[in-house]
Amino acid sequence: MKKLYIFLLLVTFTLGLNAQIIVIDPCHGYGSTTSNNPDGRTATEIETALAVGLKTRTLIQNNCSALTVHMTRTTNINGWISVTQRAQMANNWNADRLVSVHCNAGEGTGTETFYCTYDDSNTTPDINFSKKIQTDMVANGSFNNRRCVEDNSYLAYHLGVLRYSSATACLNEIGFVDNSTDAAKLNSNTWRDTFALSYFNSLKSNLNVSCSITNSPGSFTLNATPECVNNTSRINLTWTSSANATGYDIYRNGALYASNITGTSFLNTYVTNGTIYTYYIKAKNSAGSINNSNGTLTRTASCIPGSFTLTTTATCSGSSSAINLTWTTSSGATSYDIYRNGNLYASDVTGTSFLNTYLINAGSTYTYYLKAKNSSGTLNNSNGTRSVTATSCSRTITYNNENSLSLKDEIKLYPNPASDAITLEVNQINEKDVWVSILDISGKQVLQFQLASKENSLNQTIDISKLNNGIYFMKIIVNNEEHIKKFVRN
Numbered sequence: 496m497k498k499l500y501i502f503l504l505l506v507t508f509t510l511g512l513n514a515q516i517i518v519i520d521p522c523h524g525y526g527s528t529t530s531n532n533p534d535g536r537t538a539t540e541i542e543t544a545l546a547v548g549l550k551t552r553t554l555i556q557n558n559c560s561a562l563t564v565h566m567t568r569t570t571n572i573n574g575w576i577s578v579t580q581r582a583q584m585a586n587n588w589n590a591d592r593l594v595s596v597h598c599n600a601g602e603g604t605g606t607e608t609f610y611c612t613y614d615d616s617n618t619t620p621d622i623n624f625s626k627k628i629q630t631d632m633v634a635n636g637s638f639n640n641r642r643c644v645e646d647n648s649y650l651a652y653h654l655g656v657l658r659y660s661s662a663t664a665c666l667n668e669i670g671f672v673d674n675s676t677d678a679a680k681l682n683s684n685t686w687r688d689t690f691a692l693s694y695f696n697s698l699k700s701n702l703n704v705s706c707s708i709t710n711s712p713g714s715f716t717l718n719a720t721p722e723c724v725n726n727t728s729r730i731n732l733t734w735t736s737s738a739n740a741t742g743y744d745i746y747r748n749g750a751l752y753a754s755n756i757t758g759t760s761f762l763n764t765y766v767t768n769g770t771i772y773t774y775y776i777k778a779k780n781s782a783g784s785i786n787n788s789n790g791t792l793t794r795t796a797s798c799i800p801g802s803f804t805l806t807t808t809a810t811c812s813g814s815s816s817a818i819n820l821t822w823t824t825s826s827g828a829t830s831y832d833i834y835r836n837g838n839l840y841a842s843d844v845t846g847t848s849f850l851n852t853y854l855i856n857a858g859s860t861y862t863y864y865l866k867a868k869n870s871s872g873t874l875n876n877s878n879g880t881r882s883v884t885a886t887s888c889s890r891t892i893t894y895n896n897e898n899s900l901s902l903k904d905e906i907k908l909y910p911n912p913a914s915d916a917i918t919l920e921v922n923q924i925n926e927k928d929v930w931v932s933i934l935d936i937s938g939k940q941v942l943q944f945q946l947a948s949k950e951n952s953l954n955q956t957i958d959i960s961k962l963n964n965g966i967y968f969m970k971i972i973v974n975n976e977e978h979i980k981k982f983v984r985n
Contacts, residue, residue: 515702517555518590519694520567520581520656521548522597539672540598541571543681547669548596550691557782559699559706565590582659592624592702593664594694595656598681604674605639606632609666611657612645621657625665627697635693636680638670663701667694712778713738717787719774723798726827728768728871730794732761734787737778744777744784766796769870800867801826805876807863810850811888812976818851818861818883822876825867832866832873841972850976853968854938857887906971912983915960919946921953921973929953930972936965959984 521544548566555564565588567581576584585593599607608629612618629643657664669690670677680686692708699706715737722729732745736759745753745761753761766772775791777784803825810819820833824847833841833849841849855861864880866873905922921929933942941962946955959967962984969980 515562515591515704516588517562517564517698518567518585518588518593518660518662519548519551519564520585520593520595521545522595537600537672539678539681540600543598543669543672543687544596545569545571546684546687547690547694550688551594551694554691554695554708555698558695558708559704561704561706562698562702578655579659581656585656585660585662585664590660590662590664592698593657593660593662594628594698595664595666596694597666597668599668599671600673601671602673603641603671604677605641606636606670607641607668608632608643609657609668610643610645610664613658620663621665624663624701627701628665628667628694631693631697632667632669632690635689635696636669636686638677709780709782710739711783712740712780712785714785714788715740715776715778716789717774717776717792719792719794721794721797723801723827726798727764728766728796728798729762729764730766730772730774730796732763732774732776734759734776737785739780739782740778741780742778744779746775746777748773768796768798771795795871797871798827798869799872800828800869800874802874802877803828803865803867804878805863805865805881807861807881807883809883809886811886812850812852812978814888815852816855816857816885816888817977818855818863818885820849820851820863820865822847822865825874827869827871828867828874829869830867832868834864834866836862841977844975846975848975852977853970853979855885857885860884906978906980908969908980908982912985913959914985915958916956917959917982917984919953919955919957919969919971921971923951924948924953924973925951927974931957932970932972933959933962934968934970936967938968941967 523541523544552564552566555562567576567584608625610621610625612621625643632638633640657666670681672678672681715735717734720731722731742755742757744751745756771793773791773793776787803823805822808819810817830843830845832839833844860882862880862882865876907920909918929946931944931946932940934940946953964985967982967984969982971978
């Protein structure tokens with residue numbers, strides 16, 4: 496137990512030796528950001544010093560675990576702190592390095608760095624540190640190299656923070672606020688990032704610390720494509736690579752949907768056909784995150800019917816002329832609409848065939864096309880309008896595959912003539928739904944409804960009391976075959 500205690504003390508002592516402390520001193524900064532401070536400094540000086548200091552601290556905290564960083568101020572409104580107070584703060588933190596960040600004025604240009612060796616027995620560390628800060632800021636900030644010196648005329652005020660601090664320290668005047676070229680850089684957020692990076696690299700080098708910067712993710716763009724595979728909707732998300740990103744978070748309809756995605760694609764299959772979805776993506780790493788640069792994308796999950804072809808054949812239904820329509824299956828279709836001679840003739844037909852017998856005259860030509868449809872849309876048959884000429888049919892009795900009379904002989908309508916009600920009887924329907932339309936003598940539809948039976952036959956009384964007296968046709972569709980019965984209402 497004693498050995499373990501000694502080991503822990505040694506580890507703690509070693510960590511203490513390795514943890515080097517940086518103090519960043521953004522100069523001035525009292526009152527508002529519009530130069531209302533006892534030092535009479537401009538807003539550019541106050542704001543630039545603080546912005547660069549904060550950015551330098553962020554770089555150190557995010558990328559160098561071996562360094563600890565403190566700041567003498569973190570806001571533009573925190574009361575006046577004298578130079579001796581700043582030096583004492585650094586001493587209380589046991590600072591290894593202190594950088595006092597300033598902006599210059601007085602009709603000059605460029606960057607300059609000062610050090611103080613007034614009470615030092617060893618002047619080399621301060622001089623070397625100051626030269627490193629000056630050399631890097633000149634190169635990285637593209638500034639004129641004014642000087643790196645010890646200026647005893649500053650001791651009474653500016654260099655007091657250096658004189659009374661026990662840390663290796665320097666004061667850097669980044670640039671001149673009254674020079675238009677320098678001031679443009681000092682007020683630029685991009686250049687402030689550059690100045691902070693320069694300080695960061697100077698500190699690393701001077702302290703001989705090995706740590707690399709993790710840059711924030713770079714800009715990238717998102718693409719979202721609705722797809723339909725095996726009648727199933729999905730939305731395929733692809734994006735360009737974001738430089739420095741370690742992962743991506745996907746947001747759907749404003750909420751986080753999938754996180755820490757690697758690669759540059761994601762297939763969203765959990766969607767509902769016909770529903771609208773919005774997407775954006777965040778690229779991220781330890782330094783931060785960035786949204787895709789082309790904003791939120793809106794897409795509809797769409798699986799419209801697939802292509803199909805139509806065939807029309809002249810045939811006979813008993814002794815009556817008929818046109819038989821057959822078509823290939825349209826993937827994703829839930830039903831079909833039939834158009835005859837350019838007009839909608841029958842809607843919501845299921846299956847892939849339809850026997851058209853109504854008003855088919857031998858020798859007349861009829862044109863047809865179909866629309867396959869579902870909740871996402873419609874699609875016409877791919878081989879276009881089909882024309883067919885009706886053939887003449889002899890009076891023969893047609894038998895089905897079970898050697899019994901065809902279904903038309905199983906349809907009865909009575910009494911006929913009728914007054915207020917008429918009965919429709921259909922046999923051998925095998926529990927199929929029956930679609931009924933009543934048309935007047937001109938062919939205009941006056942009534943339409945669907946009948947269902949759970950038995951092999953159907954017997955339904957139909958109210959015709961609201962019809963005018965006259966001749967009518969009842970169109971009955973069973974198993975996609977059309978049958979016509981004439982009746983009289985008196």
